[in-house]
Amino acid sequence: MKVIRAKSAGFCWGVERAIQVAREQADGGKRTVYTDGPLIHNNQMMTALSTEGVREVGDYRSSSSIELDEDERDDSVVVVRAHGISPERRKYLKGLDLPFKDATCPDVGIIAGKVRMHATKGYDVVIFGDPRHPEVIGLMGYAAGRGHAVQTEEDLGALPDFENGVVMVSQSTMFTHEFEHLSALLAQKYPELVVFDTICGATKERQSDLRQLVADGADAIVVIGGHHSANTCKLAKLAESQNRPTFHIETAEELDPCVMSEFQSVGVTAGASTPEFIIDAVCRSLESMEPSSEV
Ligand code: SF4
Numbered sequence: 001m002k003v004i005r006a007k008s009a010g011f012c013w014g015v016e017r018a019i020q021v022a023r024e025q026a027d028g029g030k031r032t033v034y035t036d037g038p039l040i041h042n043n044q045m046m047t048a049l050s051t052e053g054v055r056e057v058g059d060y061r062s063s064s065s066i067e068l069d070e071d072e073r074d075d076s077v078v079v080v081r082a083h084g085i086s087p088e089r090r091k092y093l094k095g096l097d098l099p100f101k102d103a104t105c106p107d108v109g110i111i112a113g114k115v116r117m118h119a120t121k122g123y124d125v126v127i128f129g130d131p132r133h134p135e136v137i138g139l140m141g142y143a144a145g146r147g148h149a150v151q152t153e154e155d156l157g158a159l160p161d162f163e164n165g166v167v168m169v170s171q172s173t174m175f176t177h178e179f180e181h182l183s184a185l186l187a188q189k190y191p192e193l194v195v196f197d198t199i200c201g202a203t204k205e206r207q208s209d210l211r212q213l214v215a216d217g218a219d220a221i222v223v224i225g226g227h228h229s230a231n232t233c234k235l236a237k238l239a240e241s242q243n244r245p246t247f248h249i250e251t252a253e254e255l256d257p258c259v260m261s262e263f264q265s266v267g268v269t270a271g272a273s274t275p276e277f278i279i280d281a282v283c284r285s286l287e288s289m290e291p292s293s294e295v
Contacts, residue, residue, distance in 0.1 A: 086141020
């Protein structure tokens with residue numbers, strides 16, 4: 001079977017950086033690295049990192065309290081995930097009285113800076129994103145009570161009337177066309193709306209490279225990554241919208257050879273938290289499959 005691998009697939013620079021920070025802090029297993037929730041949304045990579053001393057202690061939303069035994073505190077450090085955290089959570093984690101290392105992706109840091117600056121000036125802040133996602137939870141914290149997360153036109157319609165300035169930003173992993181649509185709608189009501197397209201470059205690249213797979217002749221698309229990974233789910237949704245059978249899998253074991261043999265060529269992409277070794281295994285598995293009939 002012909003396999004077309006997307007030009008950009010797998011770890012984005014923000015995730016690579018967070019993993020590098022965690023590994024450096026773990027120092028080959030000499031120290032325990034506590035991450036406030038999963039460092040990245042990929043179970044296989046988290047399992048691999050756990051053997052190097054990286055241990056998740058918080059929850060997905062970075063909201064629960066963290067209890068550490070005194071003997072767990074020796075030679076340990078807290079690392080903030082690439083998604084970032086709210087100022088309140090930062091204060092809480094620093095209060096644990098452990099060494100603290102921030103691996104927030106700089107692209108998320110830029111969004112947080114825009115949110116904080118405008119909220120401080122009295123703007124209401126509309127954030128296009130999933131209110132349950134840790135990145136959006138963190139950004140809402142920077143909005144200091146002036147934040148409103150929206151995902152749909154209905155959410156926009158449910159917003160209160162704003163009396164002061166309004167600014168709109170996006171969670172880093174959303175679709176550009178949806179952000180443009182919703183920000184244009186909001187601008188109809190608030191002509192002075194300040195809009196920052198804060199969807200990150202890595203997300204845009206992965207989305208356009210996925211479209212290229214179809215242009216390059218992929219009959220079907222395999223999207224690899226955690227079922228709980230927001231950016232992977234977005235890629236799968238985008239693939240489905242390209243009118244190609246789409247298979248969202250976490251590992252090569254989930255590929256059904258009978259089903260895949262119906263296709264001559266398959267495009268492969270992966271979310272920003274999917275490690276290279278899983279992408280390689282999926283590509284090798286697909287390449288070993290024979291299409292059921294030649295065209
Ligand atoms: S998806 Fe974008 S914002 Fe998120 S960690 Fe990667 S580069 Fe940073």
